[in-house]
Structures are given as structure tokens and as C-alpha cells.
Amino acid sequence: MADNSARTDGENKLPTSEEEWRVRLTPEEFQVLRQAGTERPWTGEYVDTKTAGTYHCRACGAELFASDTKFDSHCGWPSFDQALPGAIRYLEDRSLGMVRIEVRCANCDSHLGHRFDGEGFTPTNARYCINSISMRLDPSTT
Ligand SMILES: [Zn+2]
Numbered sequence: 001m002a003d004n005s006a007r008t009d010g011e012n013k014l015p016t017s018e019e020e021w022r023v024r025l026t027p028e029e030f031q032v033l034r035q036a037g038t039e040r041p042w043t044g045e046y047v048d049t050k051t052a053g054t055y056h057c058r059a060c061g062a063e064l065f066a067s068d069t070k071f072d073s074h075c076g077w078p079s080f081d082q083a084l085p086g087a088i089r090y091l092e093d094r095s096l097g098m099v100r101i102e103v104r105c106a107n108c109d110s111h112l113g114h115r116f117d118g119e120g121f122t123p124t125n126a127r128y129c130i131n132s133i134s135m136r137l138d139p140s141t142t
Contacts, residue, residue: 014060014107014108018034021033021034021059022034024059025058025059028133029058029059029133029134032111032131032133032134033058033059033110033111033112033133033134034059034110034111035111036093036102036111037111037131038113038131039077039131039132039133041075041076041077042076043132044077044078044131044132044133045132045133046078046132046135046137047076047077047078047132048072049067049070049078049137050067050070051067051137051139052067052068052139052140053067053137053138053139053140054066054067054084054137054138054140055067055070055078055080055130055135055136055137055138056135056136056137056138057105057107057108057110057112057134057135057136058110058133058134058135058136059105059108059110059134060105060107060108060110061136062087062105062106062107062108063084063087064083064084064087064088064105064112064130064135065080065082065083065084065087065128065130065135066084067137067140069081069082069083071121071122073121073127073129075127075129077113077129077130077131077132078129078130078131078132078135079121079127079128079129079130080127080128080130081121081122081123081124081126081127081128082124082126082128083103083128086106087105087106087107088103088104088105088106088112088128089103089104089105089106089109090102090103090104090115091104093114100114100115100116101114101115101116101117102114103115103128103130105134110134111131111134112128112130112131112134112135113128113129113130113131113134114128114129115127115128115129116129
């Protein structure tokens with residue numbers, strides 16, 4: 001049976017156009033997630049968060065980072081030293097006159113932040129510098 005009715009309960013259905021994303025997200029979320037913007041340092045709600053749980057993509061809800069990989073980098077954005085397997089898509093970003101690794105949600109292709117390697121913060125030698133507004137923390141109950 002064809003399911004072409006105008007149902008609105010499609011929580012798992014991703015928008016297919018930027019206009020749909022614009023409706024779904026707040027202007028601030030849209031600017032970061034869909035236009036690769038960056039929130040101002042120290043302004044994000046998760047910069048100093050220590051709460052245990054899982055960080056999800058704010059655009060599509062996919063799981064991205066576990067709270068036990070979050071560490072204090074003092075850079076002004078939430079930082080993680082590894083991502084959940086398969087959660088991330090990496091792109092080369094040549095904006096701002098340098099080469100950086102852009103980090104996107106593998107599920108919905110929304111911009112999350114950047115990954116920096118070789119800084120030696122933790123044994124993984126990686127720092128995922130992620131906008132708070134790109135994520136939503138789901139606190140664990142255990
Ligand atoms: Zn996503």
C-alpha cells in the first residue's frame with residue numbers, strides 16, 4: 001500500500017532540503033549545523049558539562065559522543081578525544097586559509113565542528129572540537 005499521505009509523525013525521516021532544515025531548526029542551530037557556522041567560544045551550554053550520558057546530533061538525534069570521552073581542553077568548546085564508531089563523516093576544510101578536518105554527523109550530514117590531531121591532550125591524540133548547539137546531551141540513568 002502506498003504511503004503518500006501527509007503524515008507528520010515521521011520523526012526518523014530526515015529533511016531533504018535546506019528549507020526543511022530551516023523550519024525544523026532554530027536560526028542559531030541552522031547557522032551552525034547546516035551552514036557550518038561556529039558558536040562563540042565559552043558560550044555553548046556544554047563547554048563545562050561533566051554529566052554522564054551520550055551526546056546526540058541535535059539535527060537528527062543520532063548518537064555521536066560518549067561523555068567519558070569528553071575532556072577539558074580549555075579551548076572554549078566541548079572537546080572529545082574520540083567519537084562513537086561510525087558516527088562521524090570527515091571532510092577536508094580549507095576555509096580560513098588553513099587545512100582542517102571538518103566533522104559532520106554521518107547520519108544527516110550536519111556540521112558539528114572540527115577534529116585536531118597531534119596535540120597530545122589524551123592518549124588518542126585527537127581533539128574533537130564540537131559546537132554545543134550541534135548536540136543534545138541525553139544523561140544516562142545508571
Ligand atoms: Zn545528525
